[in-house]
Amino acid sequence: MSTDFRLPDLGEGLTEAEIVQWLVAPGETVALNQTLAEVETAKAIVELPSPYEGVVAALHAGAGDTVAVGAPLIAFDLEGEETPETPSDEGTAAAPAAAEPATQANLVGYGAAPTSGSRPARRARRSGGTETPSVDTAVLEAAPHDVLPTGPVETVQGERPRSTPPVRAHAKRLGVDLVLVAAEVGDRPITRADVDAYAERVSPAVAHPEKAAAPAAVDGERETRIPIRGVRKHTAEAMVASAFTAPHVTCFHTVDVTETMELIASLREDRALSGHRIGPLVVIAKAVCLALGRTPGLNARWDAEAGEIVQHHYVDLGIAAATERGLIVPNIRDADRMSLIGLADALTALTETARSGRTSPSDLAGGTFSITNIGVFGIDAGTPILPPGQSGILAVGAVRPQPWVHRGELAVRQVMTLSLSFDHRVVDGAEGARFLKDVADILQQPGRAILMA
Structure with a gap:
């Protein structure tokens, strides 16, 4: 059986x-x-x-x-x-053994x-x-x-x-x-x-x-059909649902991040920190967590069934990752409670796990705000779509040396563009602008983080 x-x-x-x-x-x-x-x-x-x-x-x-x-x-x-019947000493069939x-x-x-x-x-x-x-x-x-x-x-x-x-x-x-x-x-x-x-x-x-020979044309057409399944199918469904449910607004801000890049360079030279990977995305993640504490509307979700806006008192920070299986957004749990070093280690572990394909379903659910780093592809700005259930996502552009007015004079500075998309049902334009400016202020002058901690 x-x-x-x-x-x-x-x-x-x-x-x-x-x-x-x-x-x-x-x-x-x-x-x-x-x-x-x-x-x-x-x-x-x-x-x-x-x-x-x-x-x-x-x-x-x-x-x-x-x-x-x-x-x-x-x-x-x-x-x-199943256990077969066994003859008893009297020659009768015994009851099947349990x-x-x-x-x-x-x-x-x-x-x-x-x-x-x-x-x-x-x-x-x-x-x-x-x-x-x-x-x-x-x-x-x-x-x-x-x-x-x-x-x-x-x-x-x-x-x-x-x-x-x-x-x-x-x-x-x-x-x-x-x-x-x-x-x-x-x-x-x-x-x-x-x-x-x-x-x-x-x-x-x-x-x-x-290097193989090109496939023969079928009825004059050349095409490849790829089944829509797995991560790509889920991502497509989620993006369509988000785009046609939440009214998206995207605003942009270009900021001088020279001091942040200098800070990162000095931290990388510190032997005591040699075991930690500290890059621009880590500093941005810390800036986002601090800014969310001042603008809680970005760390909330729209609950249509209950007719409520749910504000989270914690930050589960989603980090968009491109993998062989498609785009996934695993989360750093309670990112707002972590130090810069803690965020660096969490981000390293998250990235390595995502690239190896070992990210668990539980790590891909429940994020409250997300960051997508489009700068790694040399892109300056974009209009990211909100992950379902979130009210904000920040796209981080490439860091480029550009002419910039610094202290009244023209100089070559390290410049980055930030793109913030938010759900206009939950967040109004003023709150979105305040959040984006808070993040930009920290990246322009990292010492300002002390005032927001």
């Missing part, structure tokens, strides 16, 4: 998830809490641990399929579910059950002795393998090769099986370069698609 494991609620109101890749296959014995698959929600890539110990009976969906929360995901044959309940793990938000055994090692282990090397077919069938090995590969056991989500996504795009790459690189984590090297050796056309 098989038991279905249904896609659990992954939190934050998410209703579906796309299967990125299966890490198990039918017929494979699975341990409690062993990772079954990687699924991509509208906000993050999530690993699903097994809630059972048993044998995989069937996979109800394939890689690339979208599964609704509550829909069957995988079927298990569980040990101890089946031991299958060990089941916690589901969301997961975590090993107290009685769970040790999780299989993530590290790939090579077979020893003089046996002929072979590939574990169960693992191979559970992952994309459009590119096949050209020579013998050692048996790989264990949960799955060690790599980051972006590397796994890159391998999937090239059709490279990470199990085969792991057999070559050993126990260390697989990098993007390892994947590229494998693809280059096995199939140069796959490794360099830009």
Whole structure:
């Protein structure tokens, strides 16, 4: 008898998830809490641990399929579910023995059950002795393998090769099986370069698609159709809802940030701070937190159902991050309570987590105000769209040397443009202007932060 494991609620109101890749296959014995698959929600890539110990009976969906929360995901044959009748000493059939309940793990938000055994090692282990090397077919069938090995590969056991989500996504795009790459690189984590090297050796056309022949025209047209799913789908829906719900107003202010840049340079030269990455965005984040304390309307949301404006007495600061999966806005919780160094460390951790694809859905929800750094792309100004549920977002432009009137004389100064979009239902023009000026004043003269602290 098989038991279905249904896609659990992954939190934050998410209703579906796309299967990125299966890490198990039918017929494979699975341990409690062993990772079954990687699924991509509208906000993050999530690993699903097994809630059972048993044998995989069937996979109800394939890689690339979208599964609704509550829909069957995988079927298990569980040990101890049924016990055959045993003849008694008198030759009569005895009552079936009580089946031991299958060990089941916690589901969301997961975590090993107290009685769970040790999780299989993530590290790939090579077979020893003089046996002929072979590939574990169960693992191979559970992952994309459009590119096949050209020579013998050692048996790989264990949960799955060690790599980051972006590397796994890159391998999937090239059709490279990470199990085969792991057999070559050993126990260390697989990098993007390892994947590229494998693809280059096995199939140069796959490794360099830009050098391949151009696709043949179909009915005189050349086009590529990209499914709208995951983060891009969620972002599109959120932006449309925000743009056509909140009346956006954007105002701009260009400011001399020379003193801020000099402060950052001096902090970077301080050996005591060498372990912290302090850049312009960190100082801007601190300035925003201070300015929000003086203009609370920007740190609020419009609650249409309750007919109320909800002002937050804390700042969960969203930082827009461009990743391989699309634009995400993870939050720094209670950013207003952090020092400049604390913000620097939090921003570093947030960025590294986002780039690796490990940002959790909970870290992408509940922000109260956001910053988007368009300056890293060489852009000076823009009209950012509000994240749903927020009343303000600040776009930070590039820092450029420009002629500027400084103390009555023309000089070359470091200049930046700030673009503030706000919800005009919550914030009027005067309050938005005051907030923008407060941020600009701190960036122009960082010492003014003392007056606002």
